[in-house]
Amino acid sequence: MNKKNTLSNPDTNGYYGQFGGAYIPEMLYPNVEELRKNYLKIISSPRFKKESDTLLRDYAGRPTPLYFAQNLSKQFGTNIYLKREDLCHTGAHKINNTIGQILVAIHLKKNRIIAETGAGQHGVATATVCALKGLECIVYMGEKDIERQAPNVARMKMLGATVVPATSGSKTLKDATNEAIRDWINNPTDTHYIIGSVVGPHPYPDMVARFQSVISSEIKNQLHKQAGIKWPTHVIACVGGGSNAAGTFYHFINEKKVKLIAVEAAGCGINTGKSAATTQLGTQGILHGSKSLVMQTKDGQVIEPHSISAGLDYPGIGPLHANLFSSKRASFLSATDNEALAAAFHLAKKEGIIPALESAHALAALSKVKFKKNDHVVVCLSGRGDKDMDTYMKYL
Amino acid sequence: MNKLDELFCRKKKNILNIYCTAGYPAINSLQTILPALQQQGADIIEVGIPYSDPIADGPVIQQSNMQALQNGMTIPLLLQQLNSLKNSIHIPIILMGYLNPVLQYGIEKFCKDAKKAGVSGIILPDLPMYEYEQWYQPYFAKNNLHPIFLISPQTSMQRIKYADKLSSGFVYAVSSSSTTGSNKIDTGQQQYFKKLKSLKLKNPLLIGFGIKDKVTFQNACKYTAGAIIGSAFIKAIENSKNIQSTTAQFIKSVKQ
Ligand SMILES: Cc1ncc(COP(=O)(O)O)c(C=O)c1O
Numbered sequence: 001m002n003k004k005n006t007l008s009n010p011d012t013n014g015y016y017g018q019f020g021g022a023y024i025p026e027m028l029y030p031n032v033e034e035l036r037k038n039y040l041k042i043i044s045s046p047r048f049k050k051e052s053d054t055l056l057r058d059y060a061g062r063p064t065p066l067y068f069a070q071n072l073s074k075q076f077g078t079n080i081y082l083k084r085e086d087l088c089h090t091g092a093h094k095i096n097n098t099i100g101q102i103l104v105a106i107h108l109k110k111n112r113i114i115a116e117t118g119a120g121q122h123g124v125a126t127a128t129v130c131a132l133k134g135l136e137c138i139v140y141m142g143e144k145d146i147e148r149q150a151p152n153v154a155r156m157k158m159l160g161a162t163v164v165p166a167t168s169g170s171k172t173l174k175d176a177t178n179e180a181i182r183d184w185i186n187n188p189t190d191t192h193y194i195i196g197s198v199v200g201p202h203p204y205p206d207m208v209a210r211f212q213s214v215i216s217s218e219i220k221n222q223l224h225k226q227a228g229i230k231w232p233t234h235v236i237a238c239v240g241g242g243s244n245a246a247g248t249f250y251h252f253i254n255e256k257k258v259k260l261i262a263v264e265a266a267g268c269g270i271n272t273g274k275s276a277a278t279t280q281l282g283t284q285g286i287l288h289g290s291k292s293l294v295m296q297t298k299d300g301q302v303i304e305p306h307s308i309s310a311g312l313d314y315p316g317i318g319p320l321h322a323n324l325f326s327s328k329r330a331s332f333l334s335a336t337d338n339e340a341l342a343a344a345f346h347l348a349k350k351e352g353i354i355p356a357l358e359s360a361h362a363l364a365a366l367s368k369v370k371f372k373k374n375d376h377v378v379v380c381l382s383g384r385g386d387k388d389m390d391t392y393m394k395y396l
Numbered sequence: 397m398n399k400l401d402e403l404f405c406r407k408k409k410n411i412l413n414i415y416c417t418a419g420y421p422a423i424n425s426l427q428t429i430l431p432a433l434q435q436q437g438a439d440i441i442e443v444g445i446p447y448s449d450p451i452a453d454g455p456v457i458q459q460s461n462m463q464a465l466q467n468g469m470t471i472p473l474l475l476q477q478l479n480s481l482k483n484s485i486h487i488p489i490i491l492m493g494y495l496n497p498v499l500q501y502g503i504e505k506f507c508k509d510a511k512k513a514g515v516s517g518i519i520l521p522d523l524p525m526y527e528y529e530q531w532y533q534p535y536f537a538k539n540n541l542h543p544i545f546l547i548s549p550q551t552s553m554q555r556i557k558y559a560d561k562l563s564s565g566f567v568y569a570v571s572s573s574s575t576t577g578s579n580k581i582d583t584g585q586q587q588y589f590k591k592l593k594s595l596k597l598k599n600p601l602l603i604g605f606g607i608k609d610k611v612t613f614q615n616a617c618k619y620t621a622g623a624i625i626g627s628a629f630i631k632a633i634e635n636s637k638n639i640q641s642t643t644a645q646f647i648k649s650v651k652q
Contacts, residue, residue, distance in 0.1 A: 013526075023495060025452040025521040026546040027570060029555070168458050169448065181451045188550050188573045286496045286522070287449070299470045300500030301448040 007329055008209075008253040010319070014202020014290075017327060019319035022201035023286045027185045031193075032289075034108060036203045042107045043100065043210065055099045056214065059132070060089045062096075066222035066378070071350040078371035079227070082353070082381045083219055085244065092356060092383030093212060093244045094125035098194055100211035102129040105192035112136045112191040116166075116180040118145055118173035118240070119310035119358070120152025121383055122196030127161035137161040140179040142172035145310050152387055170304040173314050177288050197241025198318030201289030205246075205318045212247025219378055220251055229376055234369065236261040237380040238361040239278075239332075240311045242318040244382035253329065260330035262321060263365045265307035269336055276305035277334040278317045279325045287315065292322040308337035308391065309357035311383075335364035341395055344385065356383030357391060399488035399516045400542050400565035403439060404600050404621065411622025412613070412650065413440035413602055414629050415492065417460040418477070419469025420446070421633060426477050428639045434487050436647035441485075442519070442624060443478070445471060445493030452521050454577035456627040460634075471501045478513035490517035490544065490565075507535040517542035517565045525555075525562055533562075544568050549588045560597040567597060569620065571605045577627030578606050589619040610650050625650065 007016070014020045014036075022032055042048055056062040064084045072080045085093035098115075105113060113135050117123030123139040130137035139156055143165040146153055156163050169175040177199075184193045198205040198212075216235070223229045235252055237245035239262045252258040267275035275281060278293050285294035287302060295303040295315040307313040317325075324330035335343070344360035347353050355363060359382045371377060385392065403411070416429050426443065433441050446464035450457060471493075478489065491510060498506050498520060510518065518541050523532065525545055536543050542565035547556050550573060559567055569592055572580035592601055603616040604624030616623035629646060636642035 021527065022524060023522045023527075024524070026525075026551060026555075026559070027452065027548045027573060030550040030552070168455070169462070174449065178449055178451050182454075182575045185452065186574050186578070188548075283500075285499065286494075288451075289522075294496070296496070296500070298500065300497030301465060302496075 006254065007324065007327065008250060010202060010206050014206070016319045016323035019290070019292050019322040020202055020205060021291050022289055023291065024201045024289045025185065027188065028181070031184060031188055032201050038108065039104060039203050039207050042104050048103055048107070052100060052103055056096065060095050060099060061087060062214065063218045063222070064088055066219060066226060068226070069351050072366070075350070076366055076371055077373060078375045078377055080366065081223070081376070081378045083215060083248065083378055085215065085380060085382045086353070086355065086359065086384035090121070090125045090128050091386060092121040092125070093215060093247060094122045094196060095128065096214055096247065097196065097208050097211040097243060098122070098125040098129045101192070101194045102133055102135070105135070105194070106133060108192060110190060110192035112138070112187065113194055114138045114140065114180050114183050114191055115194045115196060116140045116173065116176040117196060118142070118176065118313055119387060120145070120149040120156065121311060121387065123161070123163070124152050124155045124159070126194050127156040127159035130161065131159045138183065139163050140166050140176040140183070142166045142170070142176045144171045145173065145176070149310055149387065172304070173310070174302065174304070181288065197243040198246045198320055199241040199288055199290065199316060205290065205320055208243050209246040209250060209320060212243050213250035215244065215247035215380060216249060216251040219248070223376065223378070227376065231255055231258050232378045233375040234259045234261055234371070234377040235380070236263065236362050236365050236377065238263045238312060238358050238382060239317055239321060240314050240358060241316070242321040244380050246318065246320055248378070248380040249324070249330065260324065261365060261369065262324070262330050262332045263361045264332060264334045265309060265312035265340070265361055266334035266336040267306040267308070270334065274306035276307040276312050276314060278315065279332040280334060282316070290319050292316055292319045293325065308340065309361065311356070311358040312361060333365050333368055335361040339364040344392065345395070353381070354385035355381055356385050357388045359383055398540055398542055398565065400440070403488055404566065407439065408621060410617050411439045411602060412437070413442055413622065413624040414438045414647070415442040415444060415624060415626035416629060417444040417446055417457065417464050418474045419464030419467045420460040420630070421463060423467040423469060424477070425639060427481065429633070429643055430481050430485050432640045432643035433647065434485055436644050437651060438487065438647060439622065440488050440490060442490050442492050443474070445474060445491060445497060447494040447497055450494060452575055454575040454627060456577045456630050460630045471497055471506070475509050475513045478515065482514040485514070488516040489514060490519060491515050492519040495520050495523045503532060504535050507539045507541055511539035511541060515541065517544050519544045519568060521546055525558055529562060546570055549573055549585070556595065560599055563599050565599065566602050566621065567599045568624070569601045569603045571603050571607065571616070574605055576605050580606060589616070593619040610652070613650050
């Protein structure tokens with residue numbers, strides 16, 4: 001582990017610059033400490049590597065294609081590539097992380113898995129690997145999200161998971177996460193908590209980033225093979241908690257000439273009071289076990305965000321991103337609900353791909369950046385739009 | 397001298413610590429609850445600072461936090477209320493809260509203002525001991541505020557010693573692996589309580605989480621200096637028409 005913190009990995013105490021750490025009640029300490037002590041050892045073991053590589057290839061469908069988007073490229077007068085995480089099994093990048101974590105959980109001899117979910121993609125990806133490995137699976141989901149993401153709730157149930165509505169607070173992702181943490185406090189010996197993004201107490205942000213880093217490692221290889229290019233000029237990804245962005249950025253973070261562009265959900269607009277653009281609206285605070293940027297009142301109460309996309313409807317971002325933001329290594333843009341919708345319809349018509357609403361935010365950034373003819377721009381298409389058809393149908 | 401030290405010097409057994417959430421059920425409820433608790437012979441009062449995301453709390457205290465926030469409770473207002481009660485409340489008051497609101501208020505200012513308001517100790521369950529030792533300790537020490545850390549049935553001996561070293565006043569022993577207000581304690585925690593009794597710590601121990609009535613209180617007191625009641629008291633005052641008499645009744649039912 002690093003003694004000093006770099007931009008891509010935390011120091012021994014879990015800090016990326018001033019962000020990170022493990023702000024957890026003592027009841028969680030043994031669990032989190034067990035994970036902290038073991039995660040690097042486990043994931044670097046040959047046995048883990050072999051099994052995880054096999055599952056990522058044969059089960060999840062990796063490597064996912066890097067598609068040169070000819071029509072978008074023509075339109076924007078540059079070279080645009082889409083990293084097709086939407087073609088992963090279960091329809092999003094989330095499975096890269098759940099495959100890694102289920103193997104860690106098994107290694108730690110846990111037989112009960114809990115998870116939180118917003119849009120349901122992480123819940124489905126968790127239920128999937130639990131079915132595969134025969135582990136009990138409990139997914140916490142905000143009561144409001146259960147209503148607005150019905151097909152994913154049905155998928156989780158069909159996969160054998162128990163979906164528990166989070167009825168506290170605002171009944172969305174933040175509260176589902178609270179409930180999962182409370183479950184873990186109540187079940188300290190047999191349970192592993194599969195967090196769905198680069199959030200939570202150390203070592204989660206680093207562990208999840210490592211599992212998602214397969215995205216940028218493939219991008220690097222594919223760009224080289226397909227276009228003879230060593231480095232992209234820009235990589236673009238949407239940020240909810242920040243896991244697909246962490247994966248997309250990971251192997252480029254220390255390569256200063258690659259521009260990292262993170263796109264947050266502006267909701268109805270940054271200053272409308274209905275937004276989820278954490279770097280614009282947040283201040284330093286603690287949420288779900290780590291110090292990061294958090295949308296909060298001056299009294300330190302967490303504010304309920306808004307985004308049309310349930311996966312970006314979160315009032316914080318992972319500490320890795322808070323540090324990329326404050327060190328100015330990445331630029332943070334935002335896209336409104338309407339801009340994301342327009343970008344989704346545009347991609348469908350131009351390239352024949354229906355993106356998830358989350359990923360549509362990353363696509364919306366294409367019209368906000370000036371590109372040169374010789375630029376090589378990679379957008380992470382984090383998920384497919386099947387789960388969002390109810391929303392899209394309203395705009396047909 | 398810190399009031400907690402005075403108390404534990406004078407009284408070694410059956411210490412009753414009652415938790416209430418500031419601003420609950422009504423914004424000014426502390427003004428009724430605190431004097432009533434003192435009059436009925438509670439030994440310590442733990443005042444909760446409401447927070448939007450209380451991850452270590454069960455449904456009853458979560459609900460009281462939400463209600464208190466809706467009522468408009470904030471740290472400045474809480475400290476102001478404590479200031480106005482300072483001359484009439486002589487038993488030790490400790491503040492319990494999550495770290496984020498305290499950080500936004502400013503840790504240095506928080507400690508200074510808490511002392512001014514007559515507070516004797518602070519419990520911040522999501523403040524890691526390591527961080528406390530690195531950064532926070534001087535502010536607590538300067539204001540003679542006792543930091544109180546938690547241990548649970550899963551806490552290793554080494555960490556129990558660490559919690560004991562950093563804490564003063566008392567160490568908070570969580571009764572079972574649970575959030576507040578659980579019933580796990582009924583299913584027998586005697587083994588763990590026995591272990592607690594045999595620990596040779598510098599601080600006394602108080603058991604909390606799931607202590608709800610005379611039976612559970614007395615049982616805890618067999619092993620440690622006393623216990624903390626939270627959810628059961630919050631539930632008792634939830635729909636009370638007369639908080640003063642409800643409080644009196646509740647304390648009597650536990651003590652008699
Ligand atoms: C397709 C898709 N993209 C992005 C996200 C946002 O999460 P993260 O920022 O961790 O990638 C989600 C979350 O549900 C998602 O389903």
